[in-house]
Amino acid sequence: MREITLQRFAIALVIAGIVMTLLPLMVGTYTLTLLLVYGMLAMSLGLIWGFGGILCFGQAAFFGLGAYAYAIAAINFGESTVPMIIAVLVPAAFAAVLGGMMFYGRLGDVYLGVITLVVTLIFFKFMNSTAGPEYVIGTARLGGFNGIPGYQTLNVPGLPEQYIYGDSLYYVTFIALFVVYWLVNWVLQSPFGRVAVAIRENEQRASLMGYDIRARKTVLFAVGGAIAGLAGAFYANWAEIVTPGLFSLGQSAEIIIWCIVGGLGTRLGPILGAAGLAYLKFKLGQQMLIDNAVITGIILVLFVLFLPKGLVPAIEKIWRLSVGRKRGRRPARSRRGRAASHG
Amino acid sequence: MDLAAVIVVETVYAVASLILISAGLAIVFGMMKVINLAHGEFMMMGGYATITAVNLGINIYIAMLVIAPIVVGLIGLLVERLVIRHLYGRLVDTMLATWGLSLFFVGIVTMIFGNTTTGISTPIPGISIGDYQINGYNFFIVIISILLVLLIYFVLKGTRLGLIARGTMQRSDMAAALGYSPDRIYMATFFVGSALSGLAGAVLAPLVGLVPSSGGAYIAKAFITVISGGPSVIAGLISSGGFFGVVNQFFTFAISPVVGEVALLVSAVILLRLLPQGVTGRFLKGKL
Numbered sequence: 048m049r050e051i052t053l054q055r056f057a058i059a060l061v062i063a064g065i066v067m068t069l070l071p072l073m074v075g076t077y078t079l080t081l082l083l084v085y086g087m088l089a090m091s092l093g094l095i096w097g098f099g100g101i102l103c104f105g106q107a108a109f110f111g112l113g114a115y116a117y118a119i120a121a122i123n124f125g126e127s128t129v130p131m132i133i134a135v136l137v138p139a140a141f142a143a144v145l146g147g148m149m150f151y152g153r154l155g156d157v158y159l160g161v162i163t164l165v166v167t168l169i170f171f172k173f174m175n176s177t178a179g180p181e182y183v184i185g186t187a188r189l190g191g192f193n194g195i196p197g198y199q200t201l202n203v204p205g206l207p208e209q210y211i212y213g214d215s216l217y218y219v220t221f222i223a224l225f226v227v228y229w230l231v232n233w234v235l236q237s238p239f240g241r242v243a244v245a246i247r248e249n250e251q252r253a254s255l256m257g258y259d260i261r262a263r264k265t266v267l268f269a270v271g272g273a274i275a276g277l278a279g280a281f282y283a284n285w286a287e288i289v290t291p292g293l294f295s296l297g298q299s300a301e302i303i304i305w306c307i308v309g310g311l312g313t314r315l316g317p318i319l320g321a322a323g324l325a326y327l328k329f330k331l332g333q334q335m336l337i338d339n340a341v342i343t344g345i346i347l348v349l350f351v352l353f354l355p356k357g358l359v360p361a362i363e364k365i366w367r368l369s370v371g372r373k374r375g376r377r378p379a380r381s382r383r384g385r386a387a388s389h390g
Numbered sequence: 391m392d393l394a395a396v397i398v399v400e401t402v403y404a405v406a407s408l409i410l411i412s413a414g415l416a417i418v419f420g421m422m423k424v425i426n427l428a429h430g431e432f433m434m435m436g437g438y439a440t441i442t443a444v445n446l447g448i449n450i451y452i453a454m455l456v457i458a459p460i461v462v463g464l465i466g467l468l469v470e471r472l473v474i475r476h477l478y479g480r481l482v483d484t485m486l487a488t489w490g491l492s493l494f495f496v497g498i499v500t501m502i503f504g505n506t507t508t509g510i511s512t513p514i515p516g517i518s519i520g521d522y523q524i525n526g527y528n529f530f531i532v533i534i535s536i537l538l539v540l541l542i543y544f545v546l547k548g549t550r551l552g553l554i555a556r557g558t559m560q561r562s563d564m565a566a567a568l569g570y571s572p573d574r575i576y577m578a579t580f581f582v583g584s585a586l587s588g589l590a591g592a593v594l595a596p597l598v599g600l601v602p603s604s605g606g607a608y609i610a611k612a613f614i615t616v617i618s619g620g621p622s623v624i625a626g627l628i629s630s631g632g633f634f635g636v637v638n639q640f641f642t643f644a645i646s647p648v649v650g651e652v653a654l655l656v657s658a659v660i661l662l663r664l665l666p667q668g669v670t671g672r673f674l675k676g677k678l
Contacts, residue, residue, distance in 0.1 A: 102482060152663045157425065157481060161617045162659050168610050169655045176648040296606055300489055307486060341497030347490030348473055351483050 051236055056229070067221045076217035078329060083220045084281045085325045086318035087227060089305040091274035093317030094231055096306060098240065099267045100247030102156060105163030106302045108170050109138040109272040111293035113279025115174070115189075118289045121198040123185035126207040127284075130199075134280035135273050142272025146265040153261075167294055174291035194290030201284045212284075220281050224318070227274055232314060234270065243267050304347050310357025319359065392520030397643055399519075403528040405635030406535035407594065409627055411608050412615040413538055414587030419616050420623035421559045421579050423481065424474060427488040429587050429612055430605025431495035436462045436591030437600045438503060441510055450513050450596075458592030459585035466584020470577055478576065492605060499602040507599040527596060534593055538586070543624050546678055555579055614658045620668020624678050629669045634658065 070079055092106045116137040120130035145166060149159055178191025187195060201216060203209040211219055234240045246253045246260055254260045283289050292298070301324075309320020324346070331339050354361055415429045426432070436458040443453035469491060477484045514526040546552035555575055558565040562572040591608075598604060615634060619626025637657045642650030665672050 148663060152666060154662065154666045157617060158662050158666055160485070161613060162662055164610065165614060165655045165658055169652055172648060172651050172655070296610070300493065303486065303489070338497035338500045340493040340500070344490045344492070344494030344497060347493065348487050351487040351490065352473065352476060355483065 051229075051232055059229070060225075063221075063225050067218065071214070071217065074326070076214050078326070080217045080220050080281075080285050082322040082325050083217070083224050084278050084285060085305070085321040087220075087224050087278040087281065088275055088302055089309065089317035089321035090224075090228065090231060090314075091271045091278065092302050093306050093309070093311070093314070094234075094274065095267055095271035096303075097311040097313065097317070098235060098247060099243045099264060099271075100250075101264060101268060101271075102160055103163045103268075103271070104160045104303070105165075105167035105299055106271070106275055107294055107296075107298035108163070108167040109142055109275035110279040110282070110298070110302075111167075111170060111174075111289075111291075112138040112141060113276030114283040114289040114293055115195070115279075116276065117280040117283040118195045118198045119184050119187040119189075121200075121283075122187035122195070125199055127199055127201045128204040131201075131277075131280050134283070135276050138276030138279070139269045139273035143265055143269035146268030146272075147261075150261040150264045150268070164296070164299070167296065167299055171291055171294040171296075174294060192291060194288050194292075196288040198283075198287075200287060216284060220285075223277070223281065227277065228314065228318070231274070235314070239263070239266075301343075304343065306357075307355075308346060308350050308357055310359035310361075313357070313359045316357050316359035320357065392522055395519050396522045396524060397639070399524055399528065400643075401636055401639040402532055404639045405632050406532040408611065408615050408631040408635050409539060410531060410535045410590045410593065412612040412619075412627055412631060413535075413542065414583045414585070414590060415612045416616045416619065416623050416627045417542070417586060418580060418583035420621065420626065421555065421583075422478070422576060424478070424580075425481065425485050425488070425613070426474075426583070426587075427485055427609060427613070428469070428492040428495060428605075429488075430607070430609030431492045431499075432462050432466065432584050432587035432605075433591030433594070433608050434600065434602065434605040435465060435495065435499065436588030437595035437598075437604070438499060438508075439588065440592040440595045441508055441600065444510050450510065454592040454595070455589065459589040462588025462591070463581045463585030466587075467577065467581045469584070470580040474580065475573070475576065492609070496602050496605065503602065505602060507601050509599045510596050512596040525597075531593060531597075538589075539624060539628065543678065546623070611654075614655070618658055618661050618665075618668050620665075620670035620672075622670035622674060622678060625674045626668060626670040629674070630661075633661070633669070 074082075088106070088110055091109070092103060095101045095103060113134045117127075117130045117134035120133045121127055124130055145163075149162055154162065174189065175192050177189035178193070180188065182189040182191075187198070189195065199207065201211040201219065203211065235244075242253065242258050242263060245256075246258070246263060250260060279293070282293070302321075305321035305324055306317045307320070308324060309318065310316030324343075328339055328343065331337070331342060350357065411433070414432065415426060418424050418426050418429075439458040439461040440450070440453045443457045444450050448457065473487050473491065474484060477487055512525065512527040514530055516523050517526045517529075518524070546556060554565065554570055555578070557568075558570060558572050558575045559579075565575070566572050598607075611634075615627070615630050618634070619630035634654050634657065638650045638654040640650075641653035661669075
């Protein structure tokens with residue numbers, strides 16, 4: 048993991064700024080906002096799976112929970128600042144409880160997968176059955192299969208009349224994604240993140256070194272839940288309706304596919320995978336010849352078989368083999384020099 | 391009294407259908423440690439194979455018990471040769487690849503049959519108990535499940551083929567040294583597992599309106615039943631199927647079907663938390 052320096056942050060800021068202004072020239076901001084939301088969602092799983100080694104089959108649960116929490120809170124409060132915070136806190140708290148239950152029980156990989164999957168299904172079944180008027184939180188009806196429409200969408204903090212929508216929602220989401228991305232970067236290069244990677248590599252060794260694996264995994268899981276919840280809140284603002292479909296298995300599957308295709312264990316990979324595949328799906332949805340699921344399925348199978356590490360590591364490798372070779376020696380020498388000076 | 395009889399019948403049926411749904415997955419997971427997330431789609435294709443065969447004028451029992459297992463078994467064979475065999479020993483990768491396959495099959499079936507509900511009527515009329523009416527087909531499913539469990543037990547325990555299969559699953563290198571090709575045996579086991587999935591889907595087809603995405607309804611239940619059952623194929627299947635079936639029906643009759651479903655899922659979470667290796671990881675160890 049390279050360190051975060053002011054220089055690297057500044058470069059990233061400039062690149063992000065350029066990308067942010069150039070993207071709307073190619074794709075409509077309405078679609079772009081959704082791609083960004085999916086990118087954030089993929090980043091949440093990329094963090095806990097790629098760096099923490101926790102394969103969660105139910106990341107959609109936190110996404111949906113965030114969206115629902117936002118919608119319910121927005122109806123009750125009539126503005127959006129507090130609901131946004133609630134939409135992050137509720138999934139994080141839920142993830143902490145669920146994660147604590149699983150990690151303190153020392154459940155294995157497969158069992159973890161089953162439980163997260165089951166929890167997602169519970170939400171899906173429960174939300175689908177809440178059509179009756181008795182399912183009310185505050186003044187918000189849960190609405191069952193039809194979901195919750197018509198809540199207050201994002202507004203300027205303190206000014207409930209100043210809505211943020213359309214182009215400005217796109218810019219806000221982009222900035223949020225950028226901030227979260229650098230927060231994730233910061234977490235990963237902090238001691239906490241480094242120990243998380245150590246746990247992924249060898250759980251037993253890390254625990255023998257005296258790190259409390261269960262607590263660390265739980266916290267990481269909660270952070271992942273918080274990011275997914277934030278993505279859910281932005282989704283709720285974009286779609287202006289939340290439905291139980293957010294909790295569906297298909298949604299969970301897609302998040303995993305994004306991470307695999309983009310590249311596990313990279314920070315940018317899941318975001319690019321999510322945006323790329325979601326855009327592909329959007330384009331494919333416009334033709335009638337081949338069903339969407341066929342292509343998604345083939346992509347997943349081919350990647351697992353032939354490119355299990357994902358696109359970003361593969362591109363990095365090609366880059367290093369072709370372009371990077373000429374310059375390859377210089378960084379190596381400087382690194383050695385630095386190590387020597389430390390020694 | 392009548393109600394009690396109905397509840398007993400419904401509970402037995404719930405247990406039987408859980409076992410039926412999970413049998414194919416249990417074989418593949420218990421024997422080969424491969425989790426086939428396309429299991430639900432295999433069942434769905436079994437259902438479509440049956441419906442297609444019936445529409446072509448074939449006897450419904452032949453369609454369900456012969457044609458569907460063979461068709462789905464062959465699809466499974468193809469899948470094993472093309473995808474799964476490259477991934478043995480990589481549990482998470484097989485899960486992901488088979489998830490991809492499940493999406494693929496949903497898409498293909500949607501393209502062929504369209505995204506509409508199809509179905510056939512049950513071949514057995516209803517039976518009345520007092521004031522209540524029970525679907526006579528439920529008894530058929532119970533009988534099929536019992537026969538299926540007995541058959542799996544007999545084949546694994548009593549035949550030379552079962553012995554070779556079990557030996558290979560325990561120590562494939564030893565089996566190879568004794569002259570049996572593990573590759574072939576894995577292939578055959580996956581074929582049998584897929585065929586059982588097809589059979590289950592076919593037998594359940596008259597009860598449900600079939601859509602290309604109906605596999606999703608089965609996979610979660612089957613997955614939970616098999617994982618909660620633990621390492622033993624038959625003992626695990628019966629114990630967890632029995633437990634979940636009873637929990638489901640208890641809450642269904644006490645409160646509502648939705649609560650029954652949710653109770654099943656919640657009890658699965660609690661069960662796995664208490665017995666992380668599944669039921670047969672703790673009890674009935676070493677049984678088949």
